Amino acid sequence: MALMKVKFDLKKRVKLSQVLWLMYWFAVMAGVLVFVMGLFLKIELRKRSELMDNNESHFVPNLLIGVGLLACGINAFGGKICYDSLDSTKFSKWKDVMKPFLICCLFFNVLLFLSALLCFMMRIPLQFTLAEGLKNGMKFYKDSDLPGRCYMKRTLDLMQMEFKCCGNNNYKDWFEIQWVSNRYLDFSSKEVKDRVSSNVDGKYLMDGVPFSCCNPSSPRPCIQHQMSNNSAHYSYDHYTEDLNVWKRGCREALVSYYGGLMNTTGALVLLVTALEVAVMVGMQYVNTSLSTLVNPEDPESESEGWILEKTVKETFTDIMAKMKAMGKGGQVEEGAEGEQGVATVS
Incomplete structure (x- = not known):
């Protein structure tokens, strides 16, 4: 029917x-x-x-x-x-x-x-590929004078401003990498020497983020350096105050x-x-x-x-x-070919 x-x-x-x-x-x-x-x-x-x-x-x-x-x-x-x-x-x-x-x-x-x-x-x-890609990209942020990586800083800055995000998971990801190139560091300064020598890998790490992490809607001027140091800024408490940088990670x-x-x-x-x-x-x-x-x-x-x-x-x-x-027909053909081959050998 x-x-x-x-x-x-x-x-x-x-x-x-x-x-x-x-x-x-x-x-x-x-x-x-x-x-x-x-x-x-x-x-x-x-x-x-x-x-x-x-x-x-x-x-x-x-x-x-x-x-x-x-x-x-x-x-x-x-x-x-x-x-x-x-x-x-x-x-x-x-x-x-x-x-x-x-x-x-x-x-x-x-x-x-x-x-x-x-x-x-x-x-x-996409979550996995962005997690690894952003992590590697942030490591190359400082390499603005190296061929093949010279546009990474521009790419990351434009991305953070466009998507209103900071870091991979959050802004603290920038604390774990050196994002300032050595050519812009004064190694005769005691502060720089102390930071480099205190790190096992000899990197210049700091509790700061690039300018592109700043939220322009914040009424306070952007605090992007010494973000965890309350005494460095007037009337500031990084534990309780609403930070004026983007809190959302760029992967998200x-x-x-x-x-x-x-x-x-x-x-x-x-x-x-x-x-x-x-x-x-x-x-x-x-x-x-x-x-x-x-x-x-x-x-x-x-x-x-x-x-x-x-x-x-x-x-x-x-x-x-x-x-x-069709499956049985294929098996029959294979069997016939095998018998033909045996007959030819004999």
């Missing part, structure tokens, strides 16, 4: 083809939108690629770009078939193509759904930003998937309704359309039986 069988006359078939043609072109525009979102996300990730520990984060944007291009091509082709289905004589040339096309649409819809899931799951690996800020982009993109891809499933079902109805005309020579005759020729259970059983038969 066919699944969701519907009876069609000429008027219903024409209306279905027209609506489906319009939906296909909406799907083409949706494919363009997915492509643009993937390209935008790739550009945004490329802006801060120096702060990423690896290039795996570009897999999802690349996938979205490819899926968007595929959606444009598949839906444009489907729209052409729908346009030709208005004339049964023109549609006859597509009959042999319909089954492979619908199978391709099915696999494409699965790919779209997986792409949407990857968009929602990207937040997890970036993950929140990119996570929001990916959630929006994932929701869009899910909507596109629903649209693609709808046009695939509609195309199946068009195909079956034109293939089952009572009188093929009379386009005005009635016909029947369905989603599946059998029920879901029967269809699944048939597929499994065919797969088992």
